Amino acid sequence: MTATDKGDTDAATPPRRASYANGERRRTELVEAAFRVFSERGFQSLSIRQIAQAIGVSHSLLLHHFGSREALIEAVLESRFERQAPDRETLLEERGLLDALPDLMRQNLELRGLIRLDATLRAEAVDADHPGHAHIARHRHNFFADVLAHLAVEQRRGRLRDGLDLATTAQQLTALVEGLEIAWLYDDTVDVAAHVEAFVALIRR
């Protein structure tokens, strides 16, 4: 990450591990470069040639490493989720999803391009034959399952309203989060976190 990385074996010549080919390293670099481009400019309107130009390589190189434009986008998405994962887990365990969610969303909204990417891909990948369909569907399902599990915990602790249908509530919360992202993209004065908080207050007893 940092340019000042002196420990270890540091060198002008890249250190290689046995099992990882250099290709892996280069690929990661390209993913991060593309990540930066996407965060600023989104990806929807960018051709693979434009992306390559912004990074400073030929478009053929990107194709060589990723195989297709979609695969490149997927790789960037994947890295994005991984990057976020550690914080996410900590927050969830310490404070519970319902309380941590607003902060999690506040944090996400710092990367406008990425939110746009999520939202666009989500809508676009609805078709089962879209290249990113499986990836997005899995991600959505995992989020839904997380919400449902956390709701169950909250209910067991008696912190939810009586008579609440958990599956319904989980579905509502998922839809709310996704819908609010769109609303925020159209008007960034929309306070996503506050709306999520208000919903949580609504289902608490």
Next chain:
Amino acid sequence: MTATDKGDTDAATPPRRASYANGERRRTELVEAAFRVFSERGFQSLSIRQIAQAIGVSHSLLLHHFGSREALIEAVLESRFERQAPDRETLLEERGLLDALPDLMRQNLELRGLIRLDATLRAEAVDADHPGHAHIARHRHNFFADVLAHLAVEQRRGRLRDGLDLATTAQQLTALVEGLEIAWLYDDTVDVAAHVEAFVALIRR
């Protein structure tokens, strides 16, 4: 429509109104044909050439009448909203938005392709320079304003929970509707109408 077009002073064949050209008629036919295609197959994956083929005309003809693929899509969307408008107004006035909304959504979901079109366009037109941006933004804003107005009425009648922030609630309901459409597109067992109903119950006293 007419192949026999000699001169408009004398020719008795097609009765024309002064301001409406025949082109208007043809355009409407094409919109309806495209509407049928979109309803079944969506539009995301269809090129303008494929749309033209499904209708049985050349792709240039569509371009001639609409100017661009986006404009064609917009025209179809527009006709769709107009088609729905009368029912909508009646329902809203008779029963109030909060109660009518679930039925309205049930009705909409009969046209899967159109819902997909709405959802996709909404995400895609987030960019201010997207051709459909103004159209979608206006439509979203109108819906939000409608919801807000109806909530105010409900509140005045004392039918809402105490201490509810109407702007927040309106934003939540809008996001919920849009988010649930996405959820339903990924899994059509999701009961959109029921979830909306449950949310309404949550904010009622």
Next chain:
DNA sequence: GTCTATACTGTGATAGAC
């Protein structure tokens, strides 16, 4: 392994013939 040049097909759009 890393990278570029180039060619192939399909896209949205335009110009002009009938």
Next chain:
DNA sequence: GTCTATCACAGTATAGAC
């Protein structure tokens, strides 16, 4: 009004340079 070229650009695939 409608169609047939034709355009520049897209994503992709391949061959080959270092």
